[in-house]
Amino acid sequence: MKRRFVIAAIAVAGLVSFEALGLRPSEVVPTRAELGTLSSFLLGAFSPALTYEAAYVGADAPPLLLKVADAARRTVVFAAAAMSLAIVGGVVLGFLASTAWWRHDLRSRGPIARIAFPLIYVGTRTLIALMRSVHELLWALIFLVAIGLTDIGAVVAIALPYAGTLAKVFSELIDEAADDAATALGGAGALPAQVFAFGLVPRALPDMGAYTLYRFECALRSSAVVGFFGPETLGKFIRLSWDENHYAEVWTYLYALLVLIVIVEWWSGALRSRFAA
Amino acid sequence: MPLGHYDYRLRDVRVDYGRTTALALGELDLVHGEAVAVVGPSGAGKTTLLRVLGLAQTPSTGTVTINDRPAGALTNPELRRARADIGFVHQDFRLVPNLRVLQNVLCGRLGRMSLLASLRALLAPSKRDVGAVYNILERVGIEEKLYQRTDTLSGGQQQRAAIARALYQQPRVLLADEPISNVDPARADETVRLLVDICRGARLTLCASMHNIDLARALFDRIIGLREGRIVFDRTADTLTETEVAELYRLSESADGRESR
Numbered sequence: 001m002k003r004r005f006v007i008a009a010i011a012v013a014g015l016v017s018f019e020a021l022g023l024r025p026s027e028v029v030p031t032r033a034e035l036g037t038l039s040s041f042l043l044g045a046f047s048p049a050l051t052y053e054a055a056y057v058g059a060d061a062p063p064l065l066l067k068v069a070d071a072a073r074r075t076v077v078f079a080a081a082a083m084s085l086a087i088v089g090g091v092v093l094g095f096l097a098s099t100a101w102w103r104h105d106l107r108s109r110g111p112i113a114r115i116a117f118p119l120i121y122v123g124t125r126t127l128i129a130l131m132r133s134v135h136e137l138l139w140a141l142i143f144l145v146a147i148g149l150t151d152i153g154a155v156v157a158i159a160l161p162y163a164g165t166l167a168k169v170f171s172e173l174i175d176e177a178a179d180d181a182a183t184a185l186g187g188a189g190a191l192p193a194q195v196f197a198f199g200l201v202p203r204a205l206p207d208m209g210a211y212t213l214y215r216f217e218c219a220l221r222s223s224a225v226v227g228f229f230g231p232e233t234l235g236k237f238i239r240l241s242w243d244e245n246h247y248a249e250v251w252t253y254l255y256a257l258l259v260l261i262v263i264v265e266w267w268s269g270a271l272r273s274r275f276a277a
Numbered sequence: 278m279p280l281g282h283y284d285y286r287l288r289d290v291r292v293d294y295g296r297t298t299a300l301a302l303g304e305l306d307l308v309h310g311e312a313v314a315v316v317g318p319s320g321a322g323k324t325t326l327l328r329v330l331g332l333a334q335t336p337s338t339g340t341v342t343i344n345d346r347p348a349g350a351l352t353n354p355e356l357r358r359a360r361a362d363i364g365f366v367h368q369d370f371r372l373v374p375n376l377r378v379l380q381n382v383l384c385g386r387l388g389r390m391s392l393l394a395s396l397r398a399l400l401a402p403s404k405r406d407v408g409a410v411y412n413i414l415e416r417v418g419i420e421e422k423l424y425q426r427t428d429t430l431s432g433g434q435q436q437r438a439a440i441a442r443a444l445y446q447q448p449r450v451l452l453a454d455e456p457i458s459n460v461d462p463a464r465a466d467e468t469v470r471l472l473v474d475i476c477r478g479a480r481l482t483l484c485a486s487m488h489n490i491d492l493a494r495a496l497f498d499r500i501i502g503l504r505e506g507r508i509v510f511d512r513t514a515d516t517l518t519e520t521e522v523a524e525l526y527r528l529s530e531s532a533d534g535r536e537s538r
Contacts, residue, residue, distance in 0.1 A: 188364065
């Protein structure tokens with residue numbers, strides 16, 4: 001009975017939102033001109049460019065495949081730079097945002113700690129929520145407006161929301177880690193920070209590593225897309241080729257991105273199976 | 278600086294978990310260096326008694342006094358030092374499964390180190406520390422497991438790793454909660470003998486809970502029988518009579534019967 005009601009409510013909500021936005025299903029059907037663009041783009045998937053499509057190419061231009069490889073390399077470097085910032089931020093904020101970090105007995109603490117500890121905890125969680133709630137492309141736009149999108153701006157734009165996401169997930173993984181060893185260490189006189197570092201963190205570490213690798217994969221996509229705003233990653237060249245209607249080139253860049261992501265996926269799979277052994 | 282010796286005096290100690298009473302003792306004294314076995318059926322309060330002695334459980338009422346100082350009046354640093362002096366071998370080991378045996382054993386001495394020193398000791402163990410851990414693992418018979426991941430060890434081997442961690446702690450009191458429950462009978466005798474020998478040799482107080490009364494009588498000075506949180510007998514091993522043991526079993530059978538109904 002209840003389930004039927006929920007399904008009906010979801011359907012009604014969908015219809016109401018379509019109506020409110022004035023969406024017409026007929027708009028999805030492409031016009032003849034759009035259909036032409038679409039089909040030549042999709043056909044490009046079967047014949048990605050190996051050389052430039054343009055009739056005239058500058059004499060000093062590198063071979064296309066070399067250019068693609070260099071764009072892919074820059075995409076990886078951007079993602080790695082952003083992730084290395086995000087990991088530091090994620091670990092620091094994630095530790096501070098875990099309830100396990102604050103599991104001291106506040107009653108045995110001084111008056112300053114009793115006020116400061118909860119404030120830091122709530123402050124950290126709020127900061128994490130703020131960092132996460134703004135998408136990396138929005139951060140990139142903000143930097144674009146503020147300082148022009150320099151390379152460091154693009155890296156920080158990715159690192160900010162990624163640090164927030166890592167912090168949130170790290171704190172949850174630590175709080176969910178089995179605490180039997182932690183209580184044993186505490187019972188043998190270990191300080192709360194030692195209990196945290198040696199009883200809880202090692203248990204969460206394999207999952208933290210696996211999740212970080214997944215985020216690295218996401219960072220590759222983000223750093224490619226940030227290229228639309230200027231930095232010389234895959235996204236920039238996808239846009240340039242697209243503007244010239246060189247769809248075969250677009251596909252070459254897209255396949256390069258695919259290869260990067262498959263490599264990271266394979267790598268993280270290999271690491272995970274090593275952790276689990 | 279370790280206190281050197283620990284004399285316990287427990288008076289009217291009572292531990293309640295919600296409405297159930299886990300422990301209700303009258304008088305109980307432990308003199309430093311004694312080897313005490315705590316016997317009794319499951320749910321008799323053996324673990325709770327060990328937790329009280331390990332300062333991990335604060336009694337609901339009554340007092341625990343160590344060397345004439347009430348345990349409840351200890352300051353945080355004093356409590357930390359006392360806990361560092363008390364080793365506890367948990368029935369479920371409580372090791373970190375994805376650390377090496379070496380690192381788990383090194384963790385035993387955290388209570389005597391600053392945070393910085395402990396980070397160095399665990400992330401980059403010195404040759405001296407590794408040697409000390411190796412010697413202890415040799416005593417418990419699993420020295421070849423030094424660099425193995427702990428969760429690759431069998432239950433009995435993990436039990437030995439847990440004992441090694443407690444010994445590496447350099448405790449003055451060693452509390453062991455059913456240290457042979459995960460070991461096959463042939464190994465049980467050997468493991469308890471090892472614990473008793475080590476504690477006698479280093480003049481440590483040993484207090485171990487177990488089900489095997491014959492083994493307790495053969496190896497320990499003193500045997501305490503617990504049932505439903507109360508002391509049924511508290512005797513030297515040679516004065517414990519068969520009737521008293523039979524009484525503990527008879528009573529425990531009826532107690533178990535009540536529980537299961």
